[in-house]
Amino acid sequence: MLVLITFIPLIGAIITMLARKDDHRGIEFVGMVTSIITLVLSLVLLGGFDGDYGSMKFVIRHEWVSELGIEFHMGIDGISIWMILLTAFLTPICIFYSGGSIKNSFREFVAMLLFLETSMIGVFASIDMILFFVFWEAVLIPMYFLIGVWGSDRRTYSAMKFIIYTMFGSVLMLVAILIIHQAGYGLGLRTFNMLEFPAIIQNAVAPRTAQILFWFFFLAFAIKVPIFPFHTWLPDAHTDAPTAGSVILAGVLLKMGTYGFLRFSLPIFPQESLDFALFISALGVVGIIYGAWVATMQPDMKRLVAYSSVSHLGLIVLGIFTFTIEGMTGGLLQMVNHGLSTGALFLIVGMLYERRHSKLIEQFGGVARVMPFFSACFIIIMLSSIGLPGLNGFVGEILVLLGSAKAAHLGLFKGASYVLTVLAASGVIWSAVYMLWTYQRVMQGPIKYEENKNLQDINAREKWTLIPIIVLCILIGIFPKFFTKPMEAPITKIIDKIHYEKPKLAMADDFPNIQFSYQMEKSGVDTD
């Protein structure tokens, strides 16, 4: 089943490559059908868990390189399923949208998107570390072409920067994987099974080495996320990528980094994660504020959304490194939310760009008058990104902040968490600043330029690209529990492995528990 979901898009990609070059409709049809089959099958997966989200399900295991214990080993739990669903959800939207906007070599474009989908799903479904790494790197090939061939402006520069930057992190991760694998020989294990890695680290690796290995992993994920000082590839890649490329990049590729923290860094290196959590959370918070401030000052809308990603991803990182169920659930949910809302924002910028061939904010103004439907979509998406109660962004943000506060309450970082929480909470304000200000300058006020008077409102195709996302945003906002419930079991499993002193453990019981937080969301909905 999992193999089907992973490789159906690849088969679709091969079929599209066999189509005639100018058969636009046929290519689009194949692309849509394969990606929708994938989506439906992944929904079936979600139903197939039978309530047990904590352990690996749908496991497939075959030998690949038996002398080294490399296996074709896949399986998913309550964390990966959401990432797979997000991927499977965004890909058809991208293909559908691009059907109207990509004119040159559409066949190759769809094939690349489908190839990308295969590798992304593979990343989220792999248990074997080498298999994971293969998919992780394979993502780079289609993305490289998407940016480099169909991008704008300095596309070749950005594509190269993207690939070199991310590979720098991942080669060191490969070295770390191999070192852990070799350490396993000492325990009589010859395996790349990620589920065995924690035991190897604990029993066969010196603490000092484990720290270095942790940083190797960290670097790979931090670049992918990107966490604050490693973010410089992101604005370039986003700005020059085609719209669909940006959507996938922001929607899924960045999540590969945070997913890596959740899936690998924390379970494999519980002690090291705890030791360095303060530093990493601080970087996350710096990212939140820095990203927001820089975003505010961007004249280019795509760059603005790119920097807002840096800000949002900082929040997710903070949530993950609180080691509380609220924070991590919130982080994971925020990964999905960010994928939806930022993906949609890129689509919106793309739609404006197609009409005016400009991404500069000052080229617009008063667009709401000529494009009313568009402006409604824009405002919903924007509010979801800011985190308005009732929409998805709110649930994720409040859970992360709650988790961070709880961690402070529990004595994590000796109370430094309080400061981090406060600073992170200010990010919500900053995001309101840049988002609302952008909306105001682009959509409201008088129409400054003659060209803008005749802009067409979005057509049916564009409407149907945005509507599914908006519906999902509202659904997550109203029924968050449906989405967070499956996440709890696997996350609890991760937290259980992380032991830190809880001096105020007695007081912790008084702390408003997770039930309370859901009530808060409900009440938020009511007052909205």
Next chain:
Amino acid sequence: MIVSSLNILELLPEIVLLAFALIILCVDMVLKIENKKRLWDIAFAGLLIILVLIAKSFSGSWIAGGEAFHGQAITDGLTVFIRLIIVSALFITLILAVDWLNDKPNQIGIFAFLTMISSLGALVLSSAGDLLIMLIGLEILSVPLYILAGFQREKAEGREASFKYFILGSFASAFLALGIVLIFMETSTISLSQIKLSSLSGLPAGIPMKIGLALVIATFAFKGGLMPFYAWIPDVYTGSPDYVVGFMAAVAKVSVFAALIRIGVAFAPVAGSTLIGLLAFMFILTVILGNLMALWQDDVKRMLAYSSIAHAGYLLLGLMAFNQLGLSSIVFYLIIYSFAAIGSFALTGIVYQLRGDYNLNSFDGLHEHSPLLAVAMSIFMFTFAGIPPLAGFFSKMFLFNGAIDKGLSRYVVIASIASLIGVYYYLRVILRMYMKPLPEGAEIQKIEIPGFYTKTALFLASVLVIILGLVPGRFYDAAYLFLKTLFI
């Protein structure tokens, strides 16, 4: 009686190869010029027979290994694999040459003869059981290569390449001879197994042996294109015919590394530290400088030449580790490198025919010109860069794994960072092909380039690279199993 004790049948593939090479030479003399193309039939028939023979040896009984000529030739698992790599490299090269020599039929015979004899030399070198056989093998390998480098007599660069290669190569061979003499002074034997036995007795290596060993290693480093003995590579590779360079690179590297493995087996107990020191020195130089120098090249053929130096550097990692994991990854790396090198050098040749230049910008917009060529080149470049799911990733990964097993993590980090530089210059070629438009006024020539046979060869090479990337296990596991005998 005496003949049977020579175990001559163990060397059947080599004998068949030699026989067919000689048959081709003789038949070439009597054939009329319009019938010369028939020579290809003979050559391919011979190669198919040899491939069948090699395939038969992939059965269990061969793992134990054997010997011929009283230990002068070792036919163990390593030999079998090296035979497979070299003969398939030769096969692809000959397919490539069919189109290339189409309008020069009187050169077909000599070309087939030279490549086959050169491969024979490579096989002798890699299965050598004593140091003198190594010298002989090296000469049989090199002399045809000197000629092949200048095979296009009308090109001045070709003549220069041939001459340069010949002079420097002869120097290197002389050093090898000197090294053998020095080793002989101390051990009184040239047989590798004898040296291994005597070195197991625990006597430390004396000065003559250390110097001798250094000279032997230097010779092979020269032939394999390792720093600091690399200087001939860029000039010779640039001057040699495009369809032969890949073969030159592949055959020389494969046999040299096989020989180094054999030397390592014999000398590791007595002079292990000397060996490791030499190899580590060469490794760091080669991997870092090789990649950096490739980075500055605007000429794709020259860039590939420098990158072949860098690849030899990664291979040293496996030698430094010198465990079963590392050595089997060397074998795996060599087969992938051979295919990708032959394919990519041939592609530079095709582009040269199309655009008249090896420069990077002659690759501009190649995919509009010929999508298949661009795809093939991308496959080779991604393989060289080590990006999965192509085989190049696994070959590097296996090497790194072997080295880490031996505690060489630091060197692995150096290698992995250096390989990033590689990613840049390989991707630059892809970037040119897909992301730059065809140059203004460059009308698309409708010459039949590449021909059917060239396409077949490129197809074979790229499909093999893809397949080995998807199922690396089969080959690697077999290599691992077959190299067990080296450690007994």
